[in-house]
Amino acid sequence: xxxxxxxxxxxxxxxxxxxxxxxxxxxxxxxxxxxxxxxxxxxxxxxxxxxxxxxxxxxxxxxxxxxxxxxxxxxxxxxxxxxxxxxxxxxxxxxxxxxxxxxxxxxxxxxxxxxxxxxxxxxxxxxxxxxxxxxxxxxxxxxxxxxxxxxxxxxxxxxxxxxxxxxxxxxxxxxxxxxxxxxxxxxxxxxxxxxxxxxxxxxxxxxxxxxxxxxxxxxxxxxxxxxxxxxxxxxxxxxxxxxxxxxxxxxxxxxxxxxxxxxxxxxxxxxxxxxxxxxxxxxxxxxxxxxxxxxxxxxxxxxxxxxxxxxxxxxxxxxxxxxxxxx
Amino acid sequence: xxxxxxxxxxxxxxxxxxxxxxxxxxxxxxxxxxxxxxxxxxxxxxxxxxxxxxxxxxxxxxxxxxxxxxxxxxxxxxxxxxxxxxxxxxxxxxxxxxxxxxxxxxxxxxxxxxxxxxxxxxxxxxxxxxxxxxxxxxxxxxxxxxxxxxxxxxxxxxxxxxxxxxxxxxxxxxxxxxxxxxxxxxxxxxxxxxxxxxxxxxxxxxxxxxxxxxxxxxxxxxxxxxxxxxxxxxxxxxxxxxxxxxxxxxxxxxxxxxxxxxxxxxxxxxxxxxxxxxxxxxxxxxxxxxxxxxxxxxxxxxxxxxxxxxxxxxxxxxxxxxxxxxxxxxxxx
Numbered sequence: 001x002x003x004x005x006x007x008x009x010x011x012x013x014x015x016x017x018x019x020x021x022x023x024x025x026x027x028x029x030x031x032x033x034x035x036x037x038x039x040x041x042x043x044x045x046x047x048x049x050x051x052x053x054x055x056x057x058x059x060x061x062x063x064x065x066x067x068x069x070x071x072x073x074x075x076x077x078x079x080x081x082x083x084x085x086x087x088x089x090x091x092x093x094x095x096x097x098x099x100x101x102x103x104x105x106x107x108x109x110x111x112x113x114x115x116x117x118x119x120x121x122x123x124x125x126x127x128x129x130x131x132x133x134x135x136x137x138x139x140x141x142x143x144x145x146x147x148x149x150x151x152x153x154x155x156x157x158x159x160x161x162x163x164x165x166x167x168x169x170x171x172x173x174x175x176x177x178x179x180x181x182x183x184x185x186x187x188x189x190x191x192x193x194x195x196x197x198x199x200x201x202x203x204x205x206x207x208x209x210x211x212x213x214x215x216x217x218x219x220x221x222x223x224x225x226x227x228x229x230x231x232x233x234x235x236x237x238x239x240x241x242x243x244x245x246x247x248x249x250x251x252x253x254x255x256x257x258x259x260x261x262x263x264x265x266x267x268x269x270x271x272x273x274x275x276x277x278x279x280x281x282x283x284x285x286x287x288x289x290x291x292x293x294x295x296x297x298x299x300x301x302x303x304x305x306x307x308x309x310x311x312x313x314x315x316x317x318x319x320x321x322x323x324x325x326x327x
Numbered sequence: 328x329x330x331x332x333x334x335x336x337x338x339x340x341x342x343x344x345x346x347x348x349x350x351x352x353x354x355x356x357x358x359x360x361x362x363x364x365x366x367x368x369x370x371x372x373x374x375x376x377x378x379x380x381x382x383x384x385x386x387x388x389x390x391x392x393x394x395x396x397x398x399x400x401x402x403x404x405x406x407x408x409x410x411x412x413x414x415x416x417x418x419x420x421x422x423x424x425x426x427x428x429x430x431x432x433x434x435x436x437x438x439x440x441x442x443x444x445x446x447x448x449x450x451x452x453x454x455x456x457x458x459x460x461x462x463x464x465x466x467x468x469x470x471x472x473x474x475x476x477x478x479x480x481x482x483x484x485x486x487x488x489x490x491x492x493x494x495x496x497x498x499x500x501x502x503x504x505x506x507x508x509x510x511x512x513x514x515x516x517x518x519x520x521x522x523x524x525x526x527x528x529x530x531x532x533x534x535x536x537x538x539x540x541x542x543x544x545x546x547x548x549x550x551x552x553x554x555x556x557x558x559x560x561x562x563x564x565x566x567x568x569x570x571x572x573x574x575x576x577x578x579x580x581x582x583x584x585x586x587x588x589x590x591x592x593x594x595x596x597x598x599x600x601x602x603x604x605x606x607x608x609x610x611x612x613x614x615x616x617x618x619x620x621x622x623x624x625x626x627x628x629x630x631x632x633x634x635x636x637x638x639x640x641x642x643x644x645x646x647x648x649x650x651x652x653x654x655x656x657x658x659x660x
Contacts, residue, residue, distance in 0.1 A: 245658050281562060281615050282335050
């Protein structure tokens with residue numbers, strides 16, 4: 001180990017800074033790689049507390065038939081309070097057979113405190129690069145085909161983790177959508193509530209409003225009869241499920257017969273509809289008494305059919321709940 | 328000038344009196360025609376509303392007898408033209424013939440110069456002859472040579488079409504069919520009616536002879552009154568709703584009809600529906616129109632004015648089906 005003395009604190013103590021270059025093996029086959037461990041050891045006691053820096057040799061990419069494959073990072077993990085230990089591994093190979101020398105490599109220790117330095121060289125060593133023994137007595141074998149790399153799940157996961165993540169996300173989304181849709185479908189259908197106000201009440205409200213407003217006095221007979229017959233037609237439509245609004249007076253009289261028993265009220269209805277047709281389509285001006293009577297007739301018809309309507313509703317409800325009916 | 332309540336009341340009374348002949352006419356026609364009241368009623372609507380009637384029905388349904396009887400009851404001139412493939416326009420309207428004695432051309436009027444024309448099996452004649460008749464129906468005048476002759480009023484054409492035996496026929500184009508106010512489809516009489524028909528035809532004394540009840544002048548006066556029948560704006564709107572529903576069914580919540588209708592009723596449909604409704608109201612001895620009148624004539628006025636698509640024909644949907652849907656959807660005033 002050659003030592004150049006320049007460090008003032010350790011003039012006689014070359015051993016305070018020791019360096020080494022040691023290969024894993026001195027024999028490799030051509031192209032095979034070998035690690036060379038470069039290390040430096042500095043005894044802190046000899047430096048008397050001075051701040052210092054160790055400079056590793058500059059390793060070229062290739063030298064003397066040797067190719068440097070990798071230069072490792074500096075490792076100081078083995079340092080203690082008394083000794084600073086630096087190491088670095090370089091990986092080399094050679095593609096030329098023969099015995100090649102790894103020359104001495106220069107390490108320097110540099111004092112930051114006063115700018116002095118010391119340097120030490122490693123011992124050279126040889127690397128034997130051997131060729132592969134070929135039995136020339138045997139015949140040449142053909143070049144082998146390209147071999148498939150066996151499938152490795154871990155490699156696949158490493159390469160395509162993002163695609164797998166997206167796929168899982170999409171599948172999860174679809175499953176969530178299907179579950180949500182099924183839940184929505186299975187949601188019990190809300191049974192439309194029956195209007196709180198019955199057709200009877202609606203009709204009576206309309207007729208009572210006409211009565212309160214004394215519509216036969218304050219509006220013209222055409223408007224009055226239009227409103228009056230509209231109330232009645234709507235009542236028949238809602239109560240007896242006949243398209244009364246789309247039927248003429250004669251059709252209404254004909255079609256209401258099978259759905260309710262009007263008895264003498266049918267004549268009242270006929271008279272009312274006839275008078276209303278005259279007022280609506282022939283500018284007929286009934287007397288105030290006729291006008292008021294028409295309202296009374298309408299109220300009478302609604303009151304008369306109320307019982308029939310209630311019976312029909314009761315029948316309908318019974319039909320809706322057969323279990324209750326059986327009980 | 329707007330009608331007042333008093334005007335309509337007076338009109339109603341006037342029409343009530345003037346329309347009394349309708350019942351008499353029906354009674355008189357009933358002597359010769361058994362059943363077919365519907366057809367007779369439609370003939371009267373056509374007569375009073377100045378419209379022509381296209382009749383569709385199998386042979387032997389008293390079509391000729393009906394119009395002949397009507398003609399006799401009105402004391403009008405009746406003429407029957409049997410349409411055949413070799414018929415010429417001159418055979419219908421007339422022509423100029425050379426008179427050797429006078430050494431001049433003279434007009435020889437065709438059978439169309441009558442009050443009541445029965446154009447039997449109109450679809451058997453070529454388009455040229457059909458057009459000659461339809462033009463005469465529209466213009467109510469005929470030009471032969473250099474002379475134009477006005478057709479005598481009342482002038483009513485009853486054209487018939489046979490729904491069977493379509494081979495070798497010339498179907499009337501839509502524009503020509505539209506010229507008929509009514510297209511009436513008649514069916515067979517009932518069993519009871521047919522029994523009476525047999526008895527009547529086998530009667531040794533022959534069939535009852537129709538006596539004139541009214542004159543053509545009375546019909547002309549009645550026509551004037553028909554036009555005076557009061558039609559409220561509510562009824563006008565109802566008529567328009569029906570006609571517009573055939574054009575734009577989707578606006579009347581009838582979107583399902585849209586692919587079935589190729590074309591809807593023309594303004595002529597609205598005019599004819601209003602006129603026919605008035606005539607029907609007159610026949611019911613009323614001076615005003617009510618929705619029933621419109622409903623009653625609607626099918627006959629509209630059935631030949633609603634065009635069906637191939638889709639409708641493929642599904643056996645008829646114009647009557649479409650009109651029923653429309654009448655059930657349009658609100659009655």
